[in-house]
Amino acid sequence: MSGEPGSPFGVRLKRWRRERRLSQLELAGLVGSTTRHLSFLETGRSRPSRQMALRLAAALDVGPREANRLLQAAGLGPSFPETPVGDTALIPYRSAIERLLASHEPYPGLVLDGHWNVVVANAACARLFGADLVGANFVRDALADPAVAGVLINWPEVAWAGLDRLRRHRDRHPFDDVLRELTEAAERALADVPRPVADPGITVCPCFRIDGRIVRTIAMVARFDQVAEVTLDELRVELMYPLDQAAERFFRGAMDP
Secondary structure, three states, X not given: OOOOOOOHHHHHHHHHHHHOOOOHHHHHHHHOOOHHHHHHHHHOOXXXXXXXXXXXXXXXXXXXXXXXXXXXXXXXXXXXXXXXOOOHHHHHHHHHHHHHHHHHOOOOEEEEOOOOEEEEEXXXXXXXXXXXXXXXXXXXXXXXXXXXXXXXXXHHHHHHHHHHHHXXXXXXXXXXXXXXXXXXXXXXXXXXXXXXOOOOOOOOOOEEEEOOEEEEEEEEEEOOOOOOOHHHHHOEEEEEEEOOHHHHHHHHHOOOO
């Protein structure tokens, strides 16, 4: 990025505009400005106000983390706090997640951060993923792990669906080096795995083989909405449900004394 002309803000703005395939005229229209002013911002002839930088971030749909980076590139302080997940300020939100995961028992539920690291998991996850799930990375430790392929009956369908989702996440954060590395690792892991051509149905449902039993599940993702904080914006709650009565009996069996 340092080899391009313009201010740090202008360079970053131009990269995002091109990533979103917008002309200067189109972006100027979205933020209520002029092509001339946008050109001056990209070349460094003008500096954005905080309000303009935030309007541009919203128009480019970049999220709180990248909005902060745009502000910092303009010499402005961040507008969105980034709080460690264990901080006291997030206790109400962490409690809401913990209540959700607890009430979801006996079905598995876990939380991923923006780089697909497992932040927390309920006890039911151990039956499918093992006891050491928290702290694992779902890309490095699942997509690229041959042992997981042996447990998941429909691993090619699940793995390719996971890669597609990871690519969409990377496209939303195209300048995140960690996401780029994770995507490349997943692509390498699937390089010799043909993409399934059969219709997966309504959605791809992970199907496990556990102790000789077939456990079919439905996966769903939940998140906080309209978040003005970086950590909460990036958290995803992954919930799994039984697809059939056999899976229901498998999960309910864990509750028997």
